[in-house]
Amino acid sequence: MTPWVDKAVAAGASTHALVIGTSYYQFLPQTDEDASPTDRQTFGLRQTKTPATSAWLFANWLKDSYSNPNAPLGTVRLLLSPSEYEKQNVQGLTNLTQEVLPATRENVEEAVDEWHDAAKTNPDNVAILYASGHGIQLSKDEGGIVLLEDFARRANAPLDHTLDVGAVRRGMAGPAMAQKQFYFVDACEVRPKEAIDYQSMGTGVGLSNPYEGAAACSAVYYSASPSTEALGEAGKGTLFVQALLECLELGAVDDHVHENGWWVVTSSTLMKYLPGYVSELARRFNQEQKPTTGGQIADVIFHVLPEQPVVPVTLELDPADAKDCALARLWDGVAADASVFKDQRFTPTLTHPVPAGQYVLTVSMDPANEQFKELAALPIPALPPAFYRKVPVG
Amino acid sequence: MSSGDGSLKIVMPALASQEVRPAVNVIDANSLELVKTALCDEEVSVPAGKYLLSSTLPTGERSFAYADVSEGTHEEVNLVAVEQPPVAGPEAATPGLESLGPPKPVPSPAPTVDEWFLRFVCVGPQGVEDARVDTEIEKIGADGTVELTLRPEGVPGVVFVQVAAVGHMPQNAALPVNGMTTSGSCRLSVETAGHLTPFVSLPDNPLVDAVARYIHTGALGEAARLATQAEKLLAAKMADPYGAALGGYALLRLHELGRLHDWSTNLANLFPWLADGAIVAGEKAALEGDQVTAATWMADAARRGLPAFADGFSMLTSRLREYGSPKNPPPGVSSTLAKELARHAKRLVPLTTTIDFSRIMLAFPAADLAEPARSQTPLASAPARPWRRYTQSAGLEV
Numbered sequence: 131m132t133p134w135v136d137k138a139v140a141a142g143a144s145t146h147a148l149v150i151g152t153s154y155y156q157f158l159p160q161t162d163e164d165a166s167p168t169d170r171q172t173f174g175l176r177q178t179k180t181p182a183t184s185a186w187l188f189a190n191w192l193k194d195s196y197s198n199p200n201a202p203l204g205t206v207r208l209l210l211s212p213s214e215y216e217k218q219n220v221q222g223l224t225n226l227t228q229e230v231l232p233a234t235r236e237n238v239e240e241a242v243d244e245w246h247d248a249a250k251t252n253p254d255n256v257a258i259l260y261a262s263g264h265g266i267q268l269s270k271d272e273g274g275i276v277l278l279e280d281f282a283r284r285a286n287a288p289l290d291h292t293l294d295v296g297a298v299r300r301g302m303a304g305p306a307m308a309q310k311q312f313y314f315v316d317a318c319e320v321r322p323k324e325a326i327d328y329q330s331m332g333t334g335v336g337l338s339n340p341y342e343g344a345a346a347c348s349a350v351y352y353s354a355s356p357s358t359e360a361l362g363e364a365g366k367g368t369l370f371v372q373a374l375l376e377c378l379e380l381g382a383v384d385d386h387v388h389e390n391g392w393w394v395v396t397s398s399t400l401m402k403y404l405p406g407y408v409s410e411l412a413r414r415f416n417q418e419q420k421p422t423t424g425g426q427i428a429d430v431i432f433h434v435l436p437e438q439p440v441v442p443v444t445l446e447l448d449p450a451d452a453k454d455c456a457l458a459r460l461w462d463g464v465a466a467d468a469s470v471f472k473d474q475r476f477t478p479t480l481t482h483p484v485p486a487g488q489y490v491l492t493v494s495m496d497p498a499n500e501q502f503k504e505l506a507a508l509p510i511p512a513l514p515p516a517f518y519r520k521v522p523v524g
Numbered sequence: 525m526s527s528g529d530g531s532l533k534i535v536m537p538a539l540a541s542q543e544v545r546p547a548v549n550v551i552d553a554n555s556l557e558l559v560k561t562a563l564c565d566e567e568v569s570v571p572a573g574k575y576l577l578s579s580t581l582p583t584g585e586r587s588f589a590y591a592d593v594s595e596g597t598h599e600e601v602n603l604v605a606v607e608q609p610p611v612a613g614p615e616a617a618t619p620g621l622e623s624l625g626p627p628k629p630v631p632s633p634a635p636t637v638d639e640w641f642l643r644f645v646c647v648g649p650q651g652v653e654d655a656r657v658d659t660e661i662e663k664i665g666a667d668g669t670v671e672l673t674l675r676p677e678g679v680p681g682v683v684f685v686q687v688a689a690v691g692h693m694p695q696n697a698a699l700p701v702n703g704m705t706t707s708g709s710c711r712l713s714v715e716t717a718g719h720l721t722p723f724v725s726l727p728d729n730p731l732v733d734a735v736a737r738y739i740h741t742g743a744l745g746e747a748a749r750l751a752t753q754a755e756k757l758l759a760a761k762m763a764d765p766y767g768a769a770l771g772g773y774a775l776l777r778l779h780e781l782g783r784l785h786d787w788s789t790n791l792a793n794l795f796p797w798l799a800d801g802a803i804v805a806g807e808k809a810a811l812e813g814d815q816v817t818a819a820t821w822m823a824d825a826a827r828r829g830l831p832a833f834a835d836g837f838s839m840l841t842s843r844l845r846e847y848g849s850p851k852n853p854p855p856g857v858s859s860t861l862a863k864e865l866a867r868h869a870k871r872l873v874p875l876t877t878t879i880d881f882s883r884i885m886l887a888f889p890a891a892d893l894a895e896p897a898r899s900q901t902p903l904a905s906a907p908a909r910p911w912r913r914y915t916q917s918a919g920l921e922v
Contacts, residue, residue: 271839355880488574511577517606
């Protein structure tokens with residue numbers, strides 16, 4: 131298949147991505163009112179509206195924003211099966227280019243093989259797999275099984291038409307293979323008891339296992355543990371992809387500058403912060419979603435920010451009554467005539483985005499009074515992703 | 525201390541135990557580059573200058589501080605958890621979120637389970653046996669959550685607590701203690717709102733508790749660093765094997781196989797009743813490409829019963845699925861061993877779809893721990909001894 135993105139990369143390492151999103155399923159009921167088919171096992175699943183959107187958003191982030199100077203983006207293979215809703219409501223999914231193939235077993239098999247071969251050209255390569263759709267989580271180390279558009283085509287072997295992420299991952303081994311691998315599995319487990327017998331229900335797309343150990347970094351970020359659902363917002367994608375993109379912009383940026391002055395998101399920082407962002411998004415909707423991370427997570431760079439991150443600093447007056455007289459100045463503590471901001475009032479909070487760094491907060495009182503104290507220099511370590519503190523003036 | 529340097533010591537007064545010494549990033553305040561990573565309470569020499577200090581606590585909270593170090597002087601800095609901004613409540617009306625799974629019935633308001641039953645089971649090389657555990661109710665929360673202190677007897681296997689109510693699927697959770705190990709007790713919380721859910725914690729062993737918390741919050745580097753202390757204890761045979769296994773899992777995840785050196789096989793051999801030791805040894809071999817050793821350890825682990833930790837169950841079942849193919853075994857693995865692995869896979873792999881892998885201890889629903897995947901059946905009627913009955917009015921039967 132022709133990659134959706136195919137950039138000419140100078141000699142050296144490059145990044146190769148495979149992105150799959152399935153919202154439309156041929157053998158599931160076409161509407162919510164239709165009954166489940168009786169001639170095949172479909173676990174009671176229905177059509178969805180968010181996996182293709184999520185894969186599309188992630189693929190576009192890769193194309194437009196992904197940066198890894200050690201392994202620039204080489205190829206993105208994109209397979210999407212959008213729902214009717216997404217075709218009509220999500221920008222870009224209406225008229226997909228011919229490079230974007232439907233996420234059927236045949237197409238995915240070919241794409242996996244080509245992605246494997248591309249990743250195997252240099253051990254310094256980076257391999258990225260993102261798959262979204264209905265799925266079965268097997269363990270933290272397997273990555274699970276993601277159902278493809280023609281899932282349940284074979285009545286007696288419904289799982290033949292799936293992506294077996296664990297089997298793919300085991301095949302991505304050997305000394306010539308990309309040693310930095312990232313798997314994002316954005317799927318919800320199929321919970322019915324029938325799924326317990328999945329081993330006898332067919333074999334999904336995988337790779338042959340060379341039995342050559344594992345890459346030092348082969349991290350599996352799974353959107354939801356079996357106890358919670360993977361949730362999605364129609365038109366905006368899954369909560370997992372929303373959180374992932376937020377983490378890649380700022381939420382999972384490491385707290386210090388790395389080599390070459392880079393601000394980076396690493397395999398470890400993603401593991402630390404991505405689950406919290408997903409859970410927090412779910413909490414805002416009064417829902418629960420608990421992502422997990424498995425596989426091997428040697429700390430390697432995933433993404434380099436284009437510039438110094440801008441960190442929101444939130445300062446809250448304590449006590450709040452001081453807001454009528456307190457004036458804030460944020461500065462570097464060195465140059466007396468320079469300020470990030472000066473004479474700003476609290477409401478009683480004050481939020482201001484600043485380039486990551488060390489700052490000093492000075493608080494004066496206007497009019498001066500004895501009820502509240504002024505602060506000459508309060509350290510403000512504004513490190514990613516955000517800084518918050520109470521400002522004690524009582 | 526070299527010329528131009530000062531010294532810096534970072535203390536965390538809020539830490540519950542001096543055994544737990546989190547790592548602190550010492551960052552140059554001007555360049556924002558990492559100068560070094562120090563341990564809490566460790567005195568380090570740094571060039572005179574201004575520094576930002578950043579650390580992740582076992583609770584997952586981040587902490588920041590600022591230090592100004594002058595040449596030839598000693599600076600001591602308190603590091604405290606960053607205050608958290610007020611959290612906004614959930615949206616007033618839940619918008620139309622979709623679930624990537626089958627539709628579920630709208631849950632009815634969850635009533636508290638008033639009557640439930642509890643028992644303890646040892647799962648080890650000998651099979652599944654009842655276990656004796658001293659049980660003491662510490663607290664009953666306003667929401668009906670019951671907190672108990674558990675002191676298991678010394679048994680050659682992992683002790684599981686099983687809680688159940690009539691009409692509910694029994695829920696199981698592994699305990700991180702055993703009468704034969706240095707830590708003798710743990711805490712069990714049984715949530716009774718809606719569904720019975722057992723949660724286990726280890727407040728009496730702050731080091732292992734901190735390692736578990738770091739793993740739970742995704743801070744593997746910090747977990748591995750603390751686990752090094754557990755490794756030293758293990759070398760002295762004083763260790764808590766549960767802590768050592770947790771450290772082993774953290775190092776495996778970080779792919780720091782060199783740091784595991786003999787630790788993994790020592791753990792597997794010193795504690796032949798603990799499946800986790802064999803899993804750590806087997807997974808290390810698998811990651812190194814030694815499939816025969818890996819397959820042998822994984823079969824041994826499955827013979828030992830069930831691991832105590834969800835990470836161990838994940839690694840075990842993944843390898844069983846990979847190796848348990850009698851028609852096409854990995855190179856060098858005999859068909860006899862492959863057949864045995866296939867038998868274990870048939871018993872254990874189906875259970876993966878019921879495990880909550882976001883938890884540290886292995887926890888799953890099942891009526892029969894000998895055949896957990898095949899016993900996904902609710903409790904039909906009030907069970908007899910050794911089950912113990914709990915009611916809100918009478919407490920836990922003796």
